[in-house]
Amino acid sequence: MxxxxxxxxxxxxxxxxxxxxxxxxxxxxxxxxxxxxxxxxxxxxxxxxxxxxxxxxxxxxxxxxxxxxxxxxxxxxxxxxxxxxxxxxxxxxxxxxxxxxxLVLPKDARLLGVARGALDDPGSVRSVEAWSSDVPASRKTIE
Structure with a gap:
């Protein structure tokens, strides 16, 4: 919960x-x-x-x-x-x-969408590489 x-x-x-x-x-x-x-x-x-x-x-x-x-x-x-x-x-x-x-949510709007998506559907959590291909952000930013 x-x-x-x-x-x-x-x-x-x-x-x-x-x-x-x-x-x-x-x-x-x-x-x-x-x-x-x-x-x-x-x-x-x-x-x-x-x-x-x-x-x-x-x-x-x-x-x-x-x-x-x-x-x-x-x-x-x-x-x-x-x-x-x-x-x-x-x-x-x-x-x-x-x-x-x-857990502090990211302030970066690009990452906030990814974080909220993971919260809404934890089964959809993928690798950092997969997220970086969907989000215009570097691996370092995503991590």
């Missing part, structure tokens, strides 16, 4: 959580066997996670907090319980260790 933003692709696995900025342009690709939990953060509370998209390590506690914060779980809890849950979730997300699983 991966999430893309205009300038990078963030790679995900069950051991990973991701913070995507509120209103950030993004897209997702995932297979049929992926399970995703997400927590919406309102605009007033979003600042505590910082201004950049982040890929962070998913700990057992963080995973349990995500599951516990799902609407079906919180709808039967008291306000005090949900407040404590969300406070702990914020703390754990803020303290989570960043994982360097982001």
């Amino acid at each position: 991966y999430v893309g933003t205009p300038d990078r692709v963030l790679l995900l696995s069950p051991a990973i959580a991701i913070w995507i900025l509120l209103d950030a342009e993004h897209w997702m690709r995932f297979g049929a066997n992926n399970v995703m939990h997400f927590v919406d953060v309102n605009r007033d509370e979003a600042e505590w996670l910082g201004p950049d998209c982040r890929v962070v390590a998913m700990t057992p506690l963080l995973d349990a907090l995500f599951v516990a914060a799902m609407p079906e779980a919180t709808s039967t809890q008291t306000v005090n319980h949900n407040t404590a849950l969300h406070t702990l979730l914020r703390q754990e997300l803020s303290a989570a260790k960043d994982v360097p699983l982001a």
